[in-house]
Amino acid sequence: QKEVEQDPGPLSVPEGAIVSLNCTYSNSAFQYFMWYRQYSRKGPELLMYTYSSGNKEDGRFTAQVDKSSKYISLFIRDSQPSDSATYLCAMWGGSGTYKYIFGTGTRLKVLA
Amino acid sequence: GAGVSQSPSNKVTEKGKDVELRCDPISGHTALYWYRQSLGQGLEFLIYFQGNSAPDKSGLPSDRFSAERTGGSVSTLTIQRTQQEDSAVYLCASSLALNEQFFGPGTRLTVL
Numbered sequence: 556q557k558e559v560e561q562d563p564g565p566l567s568v569p570e571g572a573i574v575s576l577n578c579t580y581s582n583s584a585f586q587y588f589m590w591y592r593q594y595s596r597k598g599p600e601l602l603m604y605t606y607s608s609g610n611k612e613d614g615r616f617t618a619q620v621d622k623s624s625k626y627i628s629l630f631i632r633d634s635q636p637s638d639s640a641t642y643l644c645a646m647w648g649g650s651g652t653y654k655y656i657f658g659t660g661t662r663l664k665v666l667a
Numbered sequence: 668g669a670g671v672s673q674s675p676s677n678k679v680t681e682k683g684k685d686v687e688l689r690c691d692p693i694s695g696h697t698a699l700y701w702y703r704q705s706l707g708q709g710l711e712f713l714i715y716f717q718g719n720s721a722p723d724k725s726g727l728p729s730d731r732f733s734a735e736r737t738g739g740s741v742s743t744l745t746i747q748r749t750q751q752e753d754s755a756v757y758l759c760a761s762s763l764a765l766n767e768q769f770f771g772p773g774t775r776l777t778v779l
Contacts, residue, residue, distance in 0.1 A: 598758055598760075599770045600770065601769075653717070657710040
């Protein structure tokens, strides 16, 4: 079993839809949770970063972490065709470790 | 300022040849990571450099892979006697704070 599981998709939604992307993990030591967006033939770029449990909102994006369920989510409101990309979750354990563990990424396509 | 740059952007080589991939991190970033991204496999950690400390090479898949970082800045990933299974996108990231890694655009390696 992988430490981080993420549905690879692809996920196709109409423009304006609310998108929900998710990851589950098995290592309870993870404390920092990130979402990266990766456009085709580009490197990943950091979208959101959350420490421990809770919600964080940034514009149309909301990141949620539920440590009790070992489950994280990224919600995209009013999705746009420009949101079409691969979304990768990443986690690390905080002090004492520097390795990120990445999910495989979910490919999202927002249809105009 | 300038982001992380990588060269070449694409590399096609024949099986058995050696290749060198270059990464120029963001100026002042002390940490540098190399990852390999294969289709459907997510980002696979290869090696980590932090300042003048000994690198963490635990992710290198075989002794055909090596990396160095000169003067705490530019890094080179070398793959000797390339095999077809080495075909992937090789990503470099640098960071100052552990909660954010900045990625380069990657080098797409194809081994024929």
